[in-house]
Amino acid sequence: MELDPWKISDISNYEQLFNFGMRSFSPFHSHYSDNRYMRRGIIFGHRDFEKIDRAISRKEPFIMMTGLMPSGRFHFGHKMVADEIVWFQGKGARVYIAIADIESYLMRGVPLDIAKKIALEEYIANYIALGLDPERSHFWFQSSYRPEYYRLSDMAAQEITLNELRAIYGDLTPSKIISVLKQVSDILHAQLPELEGKLPTVVPVGADQDPHIRLTRDIASRLSRTYDFELPSATFHRFMEGLQGGKMSSSDQKSYIALTESPESAKKKVMSAKTGGRETADEQRRLGGVPEQCVVYKLYYYHLVDDDREMERIYNECKTGAILCGECKRRCASMLEDFLQNHQEKMRAARDTAKQVISEQRSEFGGEK
């Protein structure tokens, strides 16, 4: 069964990344059949994942690090990362989650108190509702943390030139430089002797984040006079497309469904989503639809349908013209409704848990703002 209709077309899109040392995730796809994103090739690339694979299979310690930039609502694009975090935690990862409030202040002008509210009530609450165990997760705000974290970020400045940064990030500003240096410390600092010590570290990211992963790996090896880091590993996933095609982005309401959105609103968005349908019903019955171009299909594929056989059935129904877009969308909306109701019930408790855990972990560093 050719279950993944994007595999070929997408790998040709993402293929150029492999030139820079990113490698195909396919050797691991079958190994982690319990992970939908891995099994279906949505996670398509990696760097040094062998280290993580080894740690998981030997039940040895490793770190899973991710960062969240608190701006806008938590949507199905963000859910992919959340699911990956939860999965890695299940595999024994020590979970480290940066709340990138300095970055969102510098790059998007979000005030720190707003960023804090969004981080807690949107992102972390959703992570918890999606299955994250917050007690076994380490959170920090870039704006308020331990001195080793800042020391590492500052010392990393010595290891890069403005030209290198310009080659990766285009036009520079002091804000961009600070954001990059904070990210480097976000990824590496868990390996400091004061925290976990030197350990394999995996960062699950979208493909567009690879330049940053490469830079962090370069800096980590250049810092070897002073620090002793395992070069961080990464997995790379494809993006969840926006509902109208293009990018799913929290700055465009029509492009996303938030996990806290009302089922009615979500249904409306699904009903007007871009599909792979034909011009007329008649044509579609004759030629079949094009699931490869359909956002509704992607919602099933990424998020709503875990059973591969059911997924195959849906794919074939579309391809053979056995189902038309209207009916398919109603089915999708109904699944979505179930998911959202269930999820939003969990959110009530999750919001309280988020606040409590963060305030406990935060009090350690002082500097409440």
Next chain:
Amino acid sequence: MELDPWKISDISNYEQLFNFGMRSFSPFHSHYSDNRYMRRGIIFGHRDFEKIDRAISRKEPFIMMTGLMPSGRFHFGHKMVADEIVWFQGKGARVYIAIADIESYLMRGVPLDIAKKIALEEYIANYIALGLDPERSHFWFQSSYRPEYYRLSDMAAQEITLNELRAIYGDLTPSKIISVLKQVSDILHAQLPELEGKLPTVVPVGADQDPHIRLTRDIASRLSRTYDFELPSATFHRFMEGLQGGKMSSSDQKSYIALTESPESAKKKVMSAKTGGRETADEQRRLGGVPEQCVVYKLYYYHLVDDDREMERIYNECKTGAILCGECKRRCASMLEDFLQNHQEKMRAARDTAKQVISEQRSEFGGEK
């Protein structure tokens, strides 16, 4: 009496600074006759010193901030700043002293542990031996401090452009940018609500530091959406010349006398210092010397002779040819010997005090390295 032979010539050198809003310190010279540097015009310029003058005369709280860059030995050039700190502390200032170890790492490659040793054993111990009360002084390492300090430094990045930085500091590197942002927070953070709150702040510096003071004032006012700072004031002093003319610099052994140098070595350096003597003894007896060009004279003027009448006598002796350079140098070396012996006796206890005070203040922030 024209006591200050450099007043005219030097003001013409430093005059261009007044174009950028620096103002002459002369209105305050007579007001602070207990301060040798002020009285003699060695402190020649200021920004917003009125605020500090007012706080001193009304016995209202104000902050004195300075930074030390731990590299090399503590010499008579550094002593000027130390004397100013001690004087401001005597006038009621809340003393804040940055140990710029991140800057010395980034700009000069000094490892943090070496920087710490130099800061304690050279700089702070000498400050204490020169009269600083360490218990009433607040010290911090840039590499290991409270989160508010880093937050301010990071948020300041939003308020400047690379072009502005380039105009002040020339070619930029990430290291230079980080150093500048750290300095901004060094100067401003004592005014945070978690510390002293908004208060007049004076930074005593050499004239070359004015661009940095201006930048910090600009950033402080641009940060007013988020923070509430009194724009920092500054005093500007002339440099203590090096023993061979030029700059007194810790990277050139022959240019300085360290406060921990043996009296014998100090004597040798004085005996070979650049003077304002004539070609021959005969000529000097006839025409007199040129104290304006004499480093030995500056040692008296800045450091060794506090009595203005004695200073006048020395000046006239030289001008009239009543004394030749050899004899004058021996007198200087003998005064220096007395000073160094006395000072170095105090240094023994001061080193222990320095270590103790710093380790007490440091334990507050954790992150010992």
